[in-house]
Amino acid sequence: DTAVSQTPKYLVTQMGNDKSIKCEQNLGHDTMYWYKQDSKKFLKIMFSYNNKELIINETVPNRFSPKSPDKAHLNLHINSLELGDSAVYFCASTRGPEVGELFFGEGSRLTVL
Amino acid sequence: TQLLEQSPQFLSIQEGENLTVYCNSSSVFSSLQWYRQEPGEGPVLLVTVVTGGEVKKLKRLTFQFGDARKDSSLHITAAQPGDTGLYLCAAWQQAGTALIFGKGTTLSVSS
Numbered sequence: 001d002t003a004v005s006q007t008p009k010y011l012v013t014q015m016g017n018d019k020s021i022k023c024e025q026n027l028g029h030d031t032m033y034w035y036k037q038d039s040k041k042f043l044k045i046m047f048s049y050n051n052k053e054l055i056i057n058e059t060v061p062n063r064f065s066p067k068s069p070d071k072a073h074l075n076l077h078i079n080s081l082e083l084g085d086s087a088v089y090f091c092a093s094t095r096g097p098e099v100g101e102l103f104f105g106e107g108s109r110l111t112v113l
Numbered sequence: 114t115q116l117l118e119q120s121p122q123f124l125s126i127q128e129g130e131n132l133t134v135y136c137n138s139s140s141v142f143s144s145l146q147w148y149r150q151e152p153g154e155g156p157v158l159l160v161t162v163v164t165g166g167e168v169k170k171l172k173r174l175t176f177q178f179g180d181a182r183k184d185s186s187l188h189i190t191a192a193q194p195g196d197t198g199l200y201l202c203a204a205w206q207q208a209g210t211a212l213i214f215g216k217g218t219t220l221s222v223s224s
Contacts, residue, residue, distance in 0.1 A: 004155070033211065041199055041219065043156070045211040056210050090155050094212075101146065102203075102212050104155025 003027050006091050006105035013081060014113055020077045021108045023091030031055075032074040033102070034066060035090040043090070049074055050096070081112045116140075117202055119215035126222055129191050134218045136202030137184040143205070145185045146212070147176055150199040159187075192222045 004025045013019055025032065034046040048056035052068040063079045074091060091105040118137045126132055136145065144163045148156035160169050162178035162185060169176045173196075175188040189196055202215040 041150075041217045043201065043214040043217075045213065048211050058211070092155070101158040101161065102156075104157070106154055 002105075004091055004093055004103050004105040006089075006108050009106060009108060011108060011110045012113065013111070015081055015083060017081050018077070018079045019081060019110070020075060021089055021091075021110075022073070022075045023105060024073050025091075025093040025103070026072065027093055027103060028072075029093040029103070030071055030096050031094050032068065032071070033092045033094075034074065034076050035092060035104075037088040037090060037107070039087070046089075047074075047076075078110075081110075083112050086110055086112045117204060117213060117215035119202055119218055121218060122216065124218060124220045126192055126220075128193055128222055128224045130222075132189050132192060132220070134187045134200055134202075134220075135184070136186070136215050138204070139183065140204075140207070141182050143182070145178055145182075146203045147185070147187055148201040148203060148214075150201060150217075152198075156199075156201055189220075192220075194222050194224050196220060197222050 006023045031050045033048050035043050036046055037043050045058050046060045047066045049068045051071050065077045068074045088107045088109045090107045092102040094102050120135050144161055146161045147159045149159050150156040160176045165180045165182045167178045173190045177186045200218045203212045206213055
């Protein structure tokens with residue numbers, strides 16, 4: 001069983017479109033995150049949710065809207081996609097803020113043409 | 114803003130060589146983590162160091178946390194092609210709200 005699973009793994013789309021990435025964790029963790037990894041491999045925090053509540057929004061454009069229907073799921077919706085949104089998006093989870101390790105999904109590679 | 118500076122950014126070596134990767138900050142951290150990421154996958158935790166001056170060993174990998182808890186190093190002895198990957202240091206932001214990462218070291222070990 002995959003601990004943190006993301007879908008889709010690959011997304012290719014045109015500028016201006018809207019897309020969503022889904023994430024689910026079966027670890028029973030309370031805290032989930034979205035990270036963006038750019039072409040230089042830098043991992044940057046975007047959002048953090050603890051028990052379905054938003055904890056962090058790291059100056060991400062409001063075209064990005066996370067949604068957590070329950071503490072096992074954290075989805076990411078992106079409106080009006082731009083070229084600069086091309087990156088690999090990682091979902092991750094941990095037992096709680098500042099607790100232990102992060103468990104990552106395999107990543108979703110988004111390419112905006 | 115807390116930053117983690119990693120060096121070198123790229124390392125290309127022959128099998129059997131030793132190497133060291135550094136992670137430095139001007140901030141003090143309660144703990145520091147090292148992750149390894151392979152192509153097409155998410156980062157996976159290698160180790161967490163907690164105490165200043167702590168040294169942890171995982172087979173051929175040795176991790177050290179600086180006495181002042183501002184820096185850390187990863188030393189690999191007799192590198193093998195299987196060690197190839199992206200090595201990331203990470204630490205929790207002061208507010209404990211997110212794990213921040215260094216920019217990573219891409220290691221390539223050729224046989």
